Amino acid sequence: NAQDKLRIAAIVQSLDTEFNVLWANAAEAHPLVADGTIELTVLDGRMDPFNQSNQFDTAINEGYDAIIFIPVDINAGNDPVARAMEAGVPVIGSNTLISDTDLYHAFISSDDVLAGEMLARSVIEKINGEGNVVIVEGMIGQSAQVQRLEGIQKVLAEYPNINVLETRTANWSRAEALTLVENWLISNGGDIQGVIAENDEMAIGSLEAVKAYGLDPATVPVAGVDGITDALLAVQRGEMMSTLQDANALAQGAIDLAAAAVQGDAYTPVAAVWDVNGGALVWGGGTEKQYSVPWVPVTADNVEELLALRDGA
Amino acid sequence: MQKALEGRQVLDLSDAGFSVEQTVLLAATDISKSFNGVPALLDGRIQLHAGSVHALCGGNGAGKSTFLNILMGLLRADGGTMVRDGQVVSYASAAEALADGIAIITQELSPVLDMTVAENIYLGREPRRGWFTDSAKMVADARALFDRLKFKIDATAVMRDLTVAQMQLVEIAKAISRESQVLIMDEPTSAIGEKESETLFEAIRSLQAQGVGIIYVSHRLTDIFSIADSYTVFRDGRFVESGAIADIDRQRLIGLIVGRDLRDQEPRAEREATEAVIEARNFSNGGVFTDISLSVAKGEILGLYGLMGAGRSEFANALYGNGPKQSGDVLLRGTQLIIKHPSDALRAGIAMVTEDRKGNGLVLPASVRDNIVMGALKRFSSFGFMKAGEENRAVDAQIERFRVRTASRDLAVQNLSGGNQQKVVFARCIETNPQVLICDEPTRGIDEGAKREIYAFLSDFAARGNAVLMISSEIPEILANADRIIVFRSGRIAGELTAAEATQEALVHLAS
Amino acid sequence: MVELAQKSSEARNARFGRVVSRYGIVLAFLILFVILSFAHQNFLSTGNITNVLRQVSINGILAVGMTFVILTGGIDLSIGSVLAFAGIVAGALVTGADPSNPFLAVAAAIGVGALFGAVNGLLVARFKVTAFVATLGMLSMARGATLLISDGRPVPNLSADFRWLGQGFVAGIPVPVICFALVFVIAWVVLRFTIYGRWIYAVGGNVRSARTSGIPTRMVTFSAYLIMGALAGFAGAILTARTTSALPQAGLGYELDAIAAVVIGGTSLVGGVGSVVFTLVGVLIIGVIGNGLDLLGVSSYYQQIVKGAIIVAAVLIDRSRNAQS
Amino acid sequence: MVELAQKSSEARNARFGRVVSRYGIVLAFLILFVILSFAHQNFLSTGNITNVLRQVSINGILAVGMTFVILTGGIDLSIGSVLAFAGIVAGALVTGADPSNPFLAVAAAIGVGALFGAVNGLLVARFKVTAFVATLGMLSMARGATLLISDGRPVPNLSADFRWLGQGFVAGIPVPVICFALVFVIAWVVLRFTIYGRWIYAVGGNVRSARTSGIPTRMVTFSAYLIMGALAGFAGAILTARTTSALPQAGLGYELDAIAAVVIGGTSLVGGVGSVVFTLVGVLIIGVIGNGLDLLGVSSYYQQIVKGAIIVAAVLIDRSRNAQS
Ligand SMILES: Nc1ncnc2c1ncn2[C@@H]1O[C@H](COP(=O)(O)OP(=O)(O)OP(=O)(O)O)[C@@H](O)[C@H]1O
């Protein structure tokens, strides 16, 4: 019965980044993938939109039943999705988005603008709305960078007493952020009260720089987004703040949506995120266009639990 | 290029002290050039007439190549005047000189190794049809050229596969084919055999008859006396004398070149054949050399003679562990050696002066010092560290002994003159304290003075109970130095002569 | 007479040996191709072949340009950034309500690419800056300039006419493939049959000797970078049309793929030896590996391992054939 | 007598000329240094100097290894991946409840790096695969292997003892700086004063002549890659200690920085010419540019442009001094 086996291709950004790895692992852990009912192939986009476009061609040509897509670029993702839909292959968006979401069959994501807002707010509130902060940006032009910055700026507009000293990219990289923040601390004579980093990797790098300069991370807050393991550990130590992006929900939810797209009403979702399984997200028959997975602020209270989940994975 | 030609001024030649009776194709005065503040040429002068073969003589490092490269636009002079067909010129590039009817065969061959012979010959002036090259015509032209010059070279062979000698012939053919009025030849015969030299001389004579002026540089005085009609001597970068060959004899020319009296070479004493130091048995490799067995006795200098491509170099390299062989045993003082790599040979006390100094003799970007000690690093070190003092003393002694003209022992050997580079190769081999010395064309490009030093060294080296295997294509050299001569023909031993019975005729007869 | 005959046969053998050895890489490619045909039933489908060809066309165009540069003994690391810059320029011309003629946009991309190429060429040929350093500097500068003019944002909404360049078909063949084929054939003719081609080889083979022979070596070196730049610009336009918006971060690391294709094809980094035909083989090897492993659903981590191993193996096959001769 | 005197003064001139020309890059560095000292008051602070030195130490260690490889006429593109692999290995040993001795972890990282280096060395020296292709293949393979063993995720929770290697100080000097200084001094002594150093230069200058002089050329080439690999492993351990977890994506693109440092320092990619001292200058130039531009708060886009321009300018200054002499 190889014919009625559901074949899904997942085209992800890059398996060199921890979030995508967590996503892929969660997808592989989807019960129907694990038991072989669904055959899942993860294609590594290597952070290149052109490469992702090529992988769409391969997947369409290969006759996959559905495609799940984490685009590298907001705009460059539109056309491949249109091509797939035209060829009758439903595309489910996950995590980052394309600019023309109408093209998707459905998409499940977390709002990156909101993440930016939460990120900025966590730092700014910790320093009571006044002081000097720096912003460490992701790779310029990627949707997460663009949207998180948008959120950060929205919040900054509310706080006139926050002074942004520096804004620069560290390309999502911990080592680059480390060097960058070290240098900023020198140039500003240590007069930095908070670090807003657009992801956790860079936040960890920034944190090390802050500590190495002799500042106390309890008074100079550092925050990131994603909830990677190192960040959870740092939160546990009380050294930084993070917001967890729920890879499990995003990945397994997308697989459910893809299966529903192919099999229609007959399909019952299995991911824990859905209300029908006791989660927070309304399944609604799987016919909605958009599903928004909530962000989970990582706190001293829930960090142990999150870490325990991580170790189990 | 256009600019240089337009910029010519007509000059009254009598002012410059030149005679104007004959057509002067090219004249130069006061040419000077320094490298890194070290003068290489202080006062270069020449006057070349149409239909003349003008020998430019001088010791190693006298500045000949520097001077000729300046004439050709390959180097920029610091000062001086150059007059071509009565007009002052100064070439910024070789292209300008070529366009003005001057061509050169440079001393340092630099072919494009991965192109064919024909492509090399017509480099930069490929026969064309519109924008396209006409390959068929190019090959046909090259073949015709070789036929005319009587060179036996395959026009479609890839340059990399040729021997140094063949490359030299290609270079000669290339320069001749340009049909320029002035032809500069910087040691064109240093790499080729007597037979090929003769063919070259024929070509030179026929060019001469067409009114071409030729500047000819060679350390082979015999060549000079057989084809040149006038001479100019440089010494230490300065013009010394100029005149007609008819008015000078060999002895005086050597004196002018060397700048001191040279004692005559002592003829080698007769000696008894004693036990063999090194013995080669049944060496074969494909068709290149077949079943070669020979031995060199204690105190002996064994000469190997043969025509170009006879397989001598191939055999010697195989003996030294530097080239392929299919069979062959080596015995050193009766014990069998296993030589798979030159380091095996060196460890056993066998050193070799290779034929192609640029290809596998020297490390060009390395300093004179590094090259000289390169084969004997162990001796100048303890626990892996170089002993700078001892090393420098040894290097200085070699520089002194062979009169290597170099600004310092730290100069990269690529900046030395050709002859001085050759001396460095020789010095490197001696520095390994060998008991057997294999020399493949050891005096290529070396001036008369230094040649005598080398001959004296070899004679003395042998006399101390060592053995020398000397490959040479210069018959006078081999006759004067070898105790016994083995002649190769097409990869086989064609015969053997003692010093007493060897003559030029006998050698040539056996070899061809 | 006998000697002559023998020598010329030796020479022929030597040349034959070289030819055989250089076809080692073709052999490696064929082995790969046959294995993949058996491994996956769709590999040989028209759809997939079209796919592979379209996928390789960008790297193909870049690798052709790189062949010119490497043949002269140089290298160009800046092409990925130049491609991105040219893409943004082309994109800016064909976006919005009143898009320019797509040909104008392509011409502009090529022109801008050539301009960057000219700067590289000047630095290398005129100012004797090592190619590696000059083009590495340009890699950084061109990327910065790209981000600056685009403000780090993609240029979306390109005209349909322009997108045809990346997405259209002519007689069933994708337009990028046609572009690549054209570039390849022209380059092949130029390098193989023209005077200029000879000069490129001569400059890379031995610059001194080329100069002594009156070849305008600086001009030749300069021109190689110019051609490379122009082709990078062209590739940028095609890539933009294919990805439907101009991306400032396009082309990251493309230089390595282009150089790899050239080197796998046996063109020597020292210069003077090689051929654009073998570059094509190199391009296809890289393209087919990527496509084949995706088809087979090999997981990403193993893909990288296998890809590296295949590249080395292909060259080893090439080498061992070489050693035989 | 007169002649002799003249000659020795000539010799002095020659040496002087050479020294001046080769110090062009040092001059370029000094100019950069002075400009930055004036441009930002904190640039010369002890804190910042310490900072810069610590920042350059990883690239410094890699560039020293790369100097060996490039001197032999080779290149190693795999070091970034090898560094990451070694980092994961070291990390795995010192994580969790029962961490190993940090020295064991460092030794393991060095050993693993050397192993990769040995494979590169074998491919290049024994099987005559072009260094570019061999190490490009290894780049891909080592990265795949790294991701595979780490499952694409960092190894966190490294022991404090181990982290000292990246974050600690001895007598006010950061440990990575001490490591780099040691590596540099040893390399300098080896290349300058030992037989082995002579071998490296000879093999790079002319491998056939080196062979004729009895030098074990294959072994020498092999050893250069071995050293490079071991140093990449060492750098991986330090970087891991510095970033507090072992990152599978560490070291991406580091090969380019290391090669750039070597080449900016004037070491020829053809081999045989260069010095580790000038590599140090190259490393410092790259490090100081990055640090200086960060200090001055130059925006991302302009930084890339300025960085590229400075690198080219530095080499131009070097070149033009060269041309004068
Ligand atoms: N590029 C250079 N840098 C430094 N010194 C140089 C350079 N080129 C030549 N010289 C020096 O110039 C001097 C003259 O060299 P040149 O090659 O003209 O001699 P030559 O007369 O041709 O000798 P030979 O008979 O050995 O060929 C030599 O001492 C040489 O070391």
Ligand SMILES: Nc1ncnc2c1ncn2[C@@H]1O[C@H](COP(=O)(O)OP(=O)(O)OP(=O)(O)O)[C@@H](O)[C@H]1O
């Ligand atoms: N690199 C090479 N490739 C192919 N054939 C070669 C090569 N070198 C030499 N040969 C061939 O090997 C044979 C022997 O050449 P070799 O150089 O040993 O001759 P030789 O006696 O030393 O003469 P000479 O040194 O005077 O030219 C010739 O037929 C030559 O064509």
Ligand SMILES: [Mg+2]
């Ligand atoms: Mg000379």
Ligand SMILES: [Mg+2]
């Ligand atoms: Mg010979």
